Amino acid sequence: MIFDNSFYKKILDSSHDEICVSDRNGIIIYCNRAFEFNYGISKDEIIGKHVDYLKNHGYASESPIPESINKKSTVSIRQDTHTGKTLILTAAPVFDKNGNIEYIVENVRDITELNRIKSMLEDSQREVKRYKSEVENFYRTALGYEDNIICEGKVMGSIFSRARQVAKTNVNVMLLGESGTGKSSIAKFIHDSSNRSSGPFITINCTTIPPHLLESELFGYKSGAFTGANPKGKTGLVELADGGTLFLDEIGDIPLSLQAKFLQLSQERTFIPVGSVTPKKVDIRIISATNADLKSKMKEKLFREDLYYRLNVIELKMPPLRDRGENLIGLIKYYLRKYSIEFGMPEKSISEYAIEMLSKYDYPGNIRELQNIIQKLVIISVNETIDVDDVRAVLPRVKIDHESINSETIFEDIDEDNFEDKSLDDIIDEYEKKIIKKYYSKYKSSYKVAEKLGISQSKASRLIRKYLK
Numbered sequence: 001m002i003f004d005n006s007f008y009k010k011i012l013d014s015s016h017d018e019i020c021v022s023d024r025n026g027i028i029i030y031c032n033r034a035f036e037f038n039y040g041i042s043k044d045e046i047i048g049k050h051v052d053y054l055k056n057h058g059y060a061s062e063s064p065i066p067e068s069i070n071k072k073s074t075v076s077i078r079q080d081t082h083t084g085k086t087l088i089l090t091a092a093p094v095f096d097k098n099g100n101i102e103y104i105v106e107n108v109r110d111i112t113e114l115n116r117i118k119s120m121l122e123d124s125q126r127e128v129k130r131y132k133s134e135v136e137n138f139y140r141t142a143l144g145y146e147d148n149i150i151c152e153g154k155v156m157g158s159i160f161s162r163a164r165q166v167a168k169t170n171v172n173v174m175l176l177g178e179s180g181t182g183k184s185s186i187a188k189f190i191h192d193s194s195n196r197s198s199g200p201f202i203t204i205n206c207t208t209i210p211p212h213l214l215e216s217e218l219f220g221y222k223s224g225a226f227t228g229a230n231p232k233g234k235t236g237l238v239e240l241a242d243g244g245t246l247f248l249d250e251i252g253d254i255p256l257s258l259q260a261k262f263l264q265l266s267q268e269r270t271f272i273p274v275g276s277v278t279p280k281k282v283d284i285r286i287i288s289a290t291n292a293d294l295k296s297k298m299k300e301k302l303f304r305e306d307l308y309y310r311l312n313v314i315e316l317k318m319p320p321l322r323d324r325g326e327n328l329i330g331l332i333k334y335y336l337r338k339y340s341i342e343f344g345m346p347e348k349s350i351s352e353y354a355i356e357m358l359s360k361y362d363y364p365g366n367i368r369e370l371q372n373i374i375q376k377l378v379i380i381s382v383n384e385t386i387d388v389d390d391v392r393a394v395l396p397r398v399k400i401d402h403e404s405i406n407s408e409t410i411f412e413d414i415d416e417d418n419f420e421d422k423s424l425d426d427i428i429d430e431y432e433k434k435i436i437k438k439y440y441s442k443y444k445s446s447y448k449v450a451e452k453l454g455i456s457q458s459k460a461s462r463l464i465r466k467y468l469k
């Protein structure tokens with residue numbers, strides 16, 4: 001095949017990318033049709049002119065050809081044209097046998113469309129981000145996710161909506177509930193949802209401060225109050241809570257000797273530091289919490305009744321985890337996600353049966369114990385989905401009962417009077433068939449039937465084929 005000039009000309013003119021050739025002085029000696037399209041200028045007008053003509057007459061920004069001539073090397077730049085295009089130009093020198101530049105060949109790619117697609121993609125990514133955050137907000141408020149707090153489910157939903165209401169007021173709140181049910185968390189939630197949220201949130205756990213230091217730690221002391229005291233005096237925790245919330249954890253353990261001081265604090269918002277006679281005023285809301293039975297402590301005269309009623313204006317009972325229904329499922333999923341992220345693992349999912357099994361456990365340590373269990377599950381499970389075997393490894397005594405499948409429902413229509421004519425194998429087959437039929441119609445997969453009956457999956461498949469197919 002002979003390739004003559006018209007062949008090459010046709011090919012070059014059909015190229016979507018522009019091609020432009022200049023001599024060693026930057027004078028344009030060739031350009032293809034795409035050139036005309038990019039700059040809106042005819043070949044006749046440009047050929048014979050210096051490349052800077054385009055820049056000097058406002059057709060385009062800088063050309064890479066002069067720099068390529070100077071450097072004797074390939075130069076690429078981005079160029080904007082008066083027709084609104086964005087181009088990437090690469091100018092490459094062609095040398096003669098003496099190493100002198102003969103021509104500069106410039107090829108030009110129009111990236112206007114690419115830029116448009118890129119900016120569309122960026123717009124869409126921004127949109128997706130916005131929708132994602134809207135969905136997350138919706139998820140939080142509608143489904144009960146409050147930052148790190150899961151209030152999903154009817155029981156917890158109503159407790160948190162009461163807490164939100166209470167937060168708007170300044171009344172004292174008493175939180176009751178077993179250890180690990182989230183009393184501290186809801187106390188912080190009330191503080192954060194109140195107009196005191198920018199003020200301090202001070203927690204005092206009466207059991208962690210030695211009894212002989214309790215009064216001075218809580219109420220502070222005046223200079224020279226006692227031997228060994230700081231000569232400048234000390235500000236107590238109660239005063240540090242000024243403008244915010246004072247959270248008294250384990251309120252049932254406040255010694256009787258200090259209860260009068262707390263009564264004064266809760267009634268008048270005043271207190272007297274150790275060694276002083278002048279009361280100090282503080283602006284605080286008091287939230288208290290206890291796991292103890294304060295009513296029987298009152299009966300035994302270990303807790304002052306007047307203090308109890310001052311602190312317990314609104315009472316919120318945190319139910320144990322075993323009584324929370326859907327909230328437990330929300331917490332399981334939340335902690336799975338949290339620990340998967342924390343341990344740098346892909347997010348694990350959990351099977352329905354594993355959830356069922358976790359729901360059967362009674363969690364004496366409440367959420368703290370659940371956290372511990374989920375951490376173990378995330379670590380030990382080798383599959384993406386946590387299943388009953390994993391739960392069994394962590395909670396060996398918990399079993400899934402077979403709900404409505406029991407011997408009565410399985411065998412109700414077996415006619416035992418007809419057994420006389422049958423062999424033992426036939427009778428066993430008859431029972432086996434009933435069992436397989438019942439389980440298969442409930443669980444619909446050989447895998448689950450095998451799991452429920454504690455047999456291998458191949459045995460379950462064989463029995464299903466034998467009796468049902």
Ligand SMILES: Nc1ncnc2c1ncn2[C@@H]1O[C@H](COP(=O)(O)OP(=O)(O)OP(=O)(O)O)[C@@H](O)[C@H]1O
Nearest residue numbers: 148149150151178179180181182183184185367368
């Ligand atoms: N609604 C919730 N959603 C998610 N995590 C929670 C929730 N409530 C509590 N937690 C978590 O459970 C753990 C125990 O909660 P918290 O310390 O508030 O319980 P508590 O009742 O104050 O316990 P204790 O009586 O032992 O002081 C904490 O790690 C907390 O973050």
